[in-house]
Amino acid sequence: MYRPRIKAKHRPVRLGDGSVRIGGTVPGIERRIKDPDGWVWALLGTLDGTRTVDQVVTELVHRFPGRPEAEVIRDLGVLIQAGHVEDAAEAAPRELSSRERERYSRCRELSEWMARVGRRSSWESELLLRQARVVVIGIGGTGSIAALNLAQSGVGELHCVEPDVVELSNLPRQALFTERDLGQPKVEAAVRELRARNSDIRITGEALTITGPAAMLALAARFDVVVLAADQPAEIQTWTNRACHATGTAWVHAGYHGPQINYGLYRPGTGPCYECVATAERDHHTGSTYPEPMVAREEIQAGNAVSAGMSGALAAHTAMDLITSVPGLPVNREYAFNLVTLVGDVVSALETPRPDCPTCCVYWLGFASRRDRL
Ligand SMILES: [Zn+2]
Numbered sequence: 582m583y584r585p586r587i588k589a590k591h592r593p594v595r596l597g598d599g600s601v602r603i604g605g606t607v608p609g610i611e612r613r614i615k616d617p618d619g620w621v622w623a624l625l626g627t628l629d630g631t632r633t634v635d636q637v638v639t640e641l642v643h644r645f646p647g648r649p650e651a652e653v654i655r656d657l658g659v660l661i662q663a664g665h666v667e668d669a670a671e672a673a674p675r676e677l678s679s680r681e682r683e684r685y686s687r688c689r690e691l692s693e694w695m696a697r698v699g700r701r702s703s704w705e706s707e708l709l710l711r712q713a714r715v716v717v718i719g720i721g722g723t724g725s726i727a728a729l730n731l732a733q734s735g736v737g738e739l740h741c742v743e744p745d746v747v748e749l750s751n752l753p754r755q756a757l758f759t760e761r762d763l764g765q766p767k768v769e770a771a772v773r774e775l776r777a778r779n780s781d782i783r784i785t786g787e788a789l790t791i792t793g794p795a796a797m798l799a800l801a802a803r804f805d806v807v808v809l810a811a812d813q814p815a816e817i818q819t820w821t822n823r824a825c826h827a828t829g830t831a832w833v834h835a836g837y838h839g840p841q842i843n844y845g846l847y848r849p850g851t852g853p854c855y856e857c858v859a860t861a862e863r864d865h866h867t868g869s870t871y872p873e874p875m876v877a878r879e880e881i882q883a884g885n886a887v888s889a890g891m892s893g894a895l896a897a898h899t900a901m902d903l904i905t906s907v908p909g910l911p912v913n914r915e916y917a918f919n920l921v922t923l924v925g926d927v928v929s930a931l932e933t934p935r936p937d938c939p940t941c942c943v944y945w946l947g948f949a950s951r952r953d954r955l
Pocket of ligand 1: 854
């Protein structure tokens, strides 16, 4: 970093109790620092992008003679590592064209705002997204918005997997399709629409029906992130979990159960897997008042543009977090957002893999699990 400058959205404010707030007012980003002697405020005041690091240190040592130079450097480092500081002398990255920099300029502002660690470049998120290869499995309500958001955000290679054709009952919640597409393969309509939204990235698709773990394994091996936006067949989440565990591929899933959006994100080898978490959740409900319907009846999927849109947007957000580490979401757990109460929460999390988990603890499909390889 050559000329450190506090990010505009993190502008510090001095509070009445003598402390300093930095990072704005958004929970999760804002931070309060006690500052009884005015040292923090003075340090922040020098970080306006007009001084080099050496000039900042020299000036502060002169103004605070009792404070060792090493302490000044340490405190400056803390602010940089916490993501509050950018480099005012940063050059535009050569990897991004001027057209791309213009296109993603607002995305860059948001990712910089949300970044909670120091980064090499203010364009780091956009550079990482541009290098990423993502497959979206299932282009229905969730997958349409997930794929759209990922294409809009500049994921470099986006692949869509969906075997069905567009039906009239899809249109209220599946945002990539129009009345003109009725009866047409969804994947063709989706790829056409996504390419119209962003021609700077590579978008492909295939009308593949996933009928077993081998097909999922082949997809997981080709991509950096798997976005599972399909819930059929019933084993598809387990297949995805095992395929991604075997290949070390990060993955997310998202969907909706009526008004509740359910989603989760996983980095294989860094903690419990989806099956660990799902088994723990089932155990939690065993013997409790977990409801069972009295009469089985055919269910019609309930969903509209809002439930599908929220689900798809959260799938894209979590996938982008896995690629960019912004904002740095806790992984290997399940989340929910409730459209009735407008409350979101972690619904299931474990600290460590379960010893009885077949995916974390045994070989599968001829691959050693990532845990075994480490
Ligand atoms: Zn597991």
